Amino acid sequence: MVAGQPDAQTKITVDKNKYTPAQDVQIGQEAAAEVRKQLPLLDDDRIDDWVDRVGARLVEAIPAEFAHREFRYTFDVVNQKEINAFALPGGPMFLNRGMIEAGKVEAEVAGVMAHEISHVALRHGTAQATKGEKFQIGAVLGQIAGAVVGGTLGGVIAQGSQIGLGTYFLKFGREAETQADLLGAQILARAGYDPRQMANMFKTIEAQGGSRGPEFMSSHPNPGNRYNAINNEAANLRVQGNAETGQFNSVKQRLAGMSPALTAEQIAANQKGQSGGTTTASTRRPVVNVEPPSAQERTYRPGGNLRITVPANWQQQAGEVLTYAPEGGFYGDGRGGTSFTHGVQVGVAQGGSGNLQRDTDALLQGFARSNPNLRSAGSRREAIGGRTGLTTLLSNVSDASGQQESIAVSTTYLRDGNVLFVVGVSPRTETADYEAAFRRIRRNLQITD
16 A cells, blocks of 8 residues: 555646537547557457556546546557557547566556546646647548557558657646646545555556667657655545455466567558558559649638648648648548649657757657658758758658659747648659748748747
8 A cells, every 4th residue: 555645736727729528528529439449459358358458447436626527548559569558638548468468466557547538637638739729720530530550559641651740639748747747646545545656657668668769759758757756645645445456467367378569660551551541553543743832822821820822733632631732732532531743741749858859859760650651851941931840852752653753841930939841742753843932831831929
């Protein structure tokens, strides 16, 4: 038992959020449906029942001020080797089999689940979207849901080139991680688990991450002194009852008797071979002639803080992300989504470090995880909307057309420290026509934050 004074536990306040709890539910349910199509669920009744029991006990222990009645918490186990977990707005949680196998005791796995439940209860996903709303156009669903590649949530903002930028909309900052750690510890104690086991599990995750670092920590960064902070919080909590199901050892034995879990690479390869997954050669859109950028220009004001000038023959596209493209450069892909082969898209990556090169590299690493053919041709300093910025030139094979394409990714800082990015995409054979247009767009961008 962890003895302490319950009144001494940390008080947690929620961030501003322009979305309603009902919208959290809608976003999460639609995103979860897509996740279930793309990731291999374990679908083992005994293990699913155990996870549901643990999850239900934790949900019951959410403090009343954070318990939204409309939220629909569900718990799915993904048959994936990497140690990872994530939860969507409104309640759906996905726990990798590797996370269960890494746990030493039930309370360690419950600690991860309590941490994820805390992100949902505190509405961190839509709160984070609210902070970037002035530059993000369209449904937050597209930013948060999108495609799931290798077990990490990533909305495909540039669908034609399959650039997965959406990891930045569920990659929480240190403040959110601290809140989820502390509320998670409180939930654990209220549910009947030792909250110190959450701290132990984070140590386990870090130790088993390997040379590339644990996948879980890439989207749940250590807010600093995490282990001690959780244990300090635990000292002020009282474990209420005993939530242990007594099934954890049998669950691990059952997993050990199964075929090995799939790796992220195997899952990605399987997705490419399915008609409902990544676009294959048989479902690629035939190459169409797209009119070159016009010498005339038009200006759009998508929000009070941004003004963008583009060629006059480009239109603002209706979709999930701020996109400007010529006719034929942005279109339905036949599976309910969109593809993007010509034009620009603009968005915000949350949580800049203050080092633009480092933050740009992190952004590009996110692209590369879902784009094995992506190659960098170097970066250069360049003014973006009158601010110090970087432009990185990339090459890729378009998943929509199968053609070589050129990509220019430009980044600069906003006043709040987040990173504004501009992505220009064109077929390699049309680079000469589009390069000058992209350069004018970056130069003439007006940001008034």
